[in-house]
Amino acid sequence: MQKEFELVATDRHSKARRGCLTTAHGAIDTPAFIPIGTQGSVKGVSPRELRELNAQIVLGNTYHLFVRPGLDVIKHFGGLHNFMNWDGPILTDSGGFQIFSLAKLRKITEDGVEFQNHIDGTRAFISPEIAMEIQTALGGDITMTLDECVPYPCEYDYAAQSTEMTARWAKRCRQWKRLNSETAGRELAGPSTRRFADSFLFGIVQGATFENLRRENAQAIVDLDFDGYAIGGVSVGEPEDEMMRAVEWAELSLPGNKPRYAMGLGTPPQLLELIARGMDMFDCVLPTRLARNGTAFTAKGTVNLKNAEFILDKNPIEQNCACDACREFSRGYIRHLIKAEEILGLRLITLHNLHFYLNLMSQARTEIEQGTFDQFRKAFVAEYKTRDAVAIE
Numbered sequence: 001m002q003k004e005f006e007l008v009a010t011d012r013h014s015k016a017r018r019g020c021l022t023t024a025h026g027a028i029d030t031p032a033f034i035p036i037g038t039q040g041s042v043k044g045v046s047p048r049e050l051r052e053l054n055a056q057i058v059l060g061n062t063y064h065l066f067v068r069p070g071l072d073v074i075k076h077f078g079g080l081h082n083f084m085n086w087d088g089p090i091l092t093d094s095g096g097f098q099i100f101s102l103a104k105l106r107k108i109t110e111d112g113v114e115f116q117n118h119i120d121g122t123r124a125f126i127s128p129e130i131a132m133e134i135q136t137a138l139g140g141d142i143t144m145t146l147d148e149c150v151p152y153p154c155e156y157d158y159a160a161q162s163t164e165m166t167a168r169w170a171k172r173c174r175q176w177k178r179l180n181s182e183t184a185g186r187e188l189a190g191p192s193t194r195r196f197a198d199s200f201l202f203g204i205v206q207g208a209t210f211e212n213l214r215r216e217n218a219q220a221i222v223d224l225d226f227d228g229y230a231i232g233g234v235s236v237g238e239p240e241d242e243m244m245r246a247v248e249w250a251e252l253s254l255p256g257n258k259p260r261y262a263m264g265l266g267t268p269p270q271l272l273e274l275i276a277r278g279m280d281m282f283d284c285v286l287p288t289r290l291a292r293n294g295t296a297f298t299a300k301g302t303v304n305l306k307n308a309e310f311i312l313d314k315n316p317i318e319q320n321c322a323c324d325a326c327r328e329f330s331r332g333y334i335r336h337l338i339k340a341e342e343i344l345g346l347r348l349i350t351l352h353n354l355h356f357y358l359n360l361m362s363q364a365r366t367e368i369e370q371g372t373f374d375q376f377r378k379a380f381v382a383e384y385k386t387r388d389a390v391a392i393e
C-alpha cells in the first residue's frame, strides 16, 4: 500500500483542513486525535475498546518501550503491532522528549544523547540513527526524527544552538532512512509485516518561543523534505498565547500538501484553535491522565467527579453522550468507584474522556466538510469553561 496524504476539504474562514492519511495499517482521517499508549497500552483500555471508540491510530513511546521491556522482547513478538495486538496505524516518537523530561544524567553532544533511564539507572545512548533503528524495530507507521526539546523559559542563545542541532539531527534521520528503507524492518514477522519504506517520517520543528528561530527552523526542516511535519517544544509550561504564536510562526513555512502534527497538545478548546491554525494531528495525555484523578471532560468544561455535589447524582457524566460509561452508569456510582479506588472507576472515566476527544475530532471533520467549522469552533470555545481548579499541564 502506498503511503499518502490527501486533502479532502479546506475551511474558507480559517486554515482548518479535512484530510486523510493512508498508512500500511489503514487510514487516519484528519483532524485526528492520537490516544497515547505509553508502555504499549493506552492505560486501562484494550485495543478492542479503542476500535469501538473509533480510534484510528495510537502512539507508542519509544523511550518507555526501549527501557522496558526492551527491543529484543518486542522484536521477538514481531513488532509492536503484534506485541500489543493493535492492527491499526501506530505513531512512534523518537524518545527524545522523555529522555529530556524523565531520564537522569543526560549528556547531549552533537553525536546524540547519553542518559541513565529512570527505572533502574542503566546507561544508554541514543543518536538520530539509533532513534530510527529503534522505531524500525517497533514497526511504527509514522516515525519521528530525534530532536532536542528545550525547556521553558529558555535563553535565546541556547535555543538557537539547540534548534540548529535539531535540524542537523533531522537531516541524519532523513539520511538514515534513505540508506536503509529497503532493508530495515525485515525481521518483523507476522501478518502485520510491512516494509519500513512504507512508513512516514515526520520532521520536528523546534525554536522555543522565538519567532525567527521557529520560522528558520521550520524552513530548514521543510527543505529536508519529510513526509509530514510536527511542531514540538510546545506546551512545555509557556503561556497559551505564546504556544499559539509558536505554532503560527512554524506553520507559515509548512507545505499545504503534507500532514501537520502539533505534539503533546492540548485541551479541547486548544485543539479546535490549533485546527483553525492548520494543524491536523494531536496527541495528549489529558484524557487519560485526568481520568485517573476523577476528572471528566464535558462540553461545559471539566468536572471532578470526586466532588461531594455528585454523591446522589443519577445523571450520566454527560447527557446524550454515546460512550459506554454514560449509557450505563451514573455520576454518583462512578464517584463512589473513584473514592473507593476501584479500577472500574478510572476505566469508565478514561473511556468517556477518550470518546469525548475522538468525537470532538469527528465533529470537527464534519464541520469542515460542511463549511461550518468556524461557527462550530467559536460556539464550542464559548461554552467550554474549566469548572474546577484542575491543573491542566
Ligand SMILES: [Zn+2]
Binding pocket: 317, 318, 321, 322, 323, 324, 325, 326, 327, 352, 355
Ligand atoms: Zn460519556
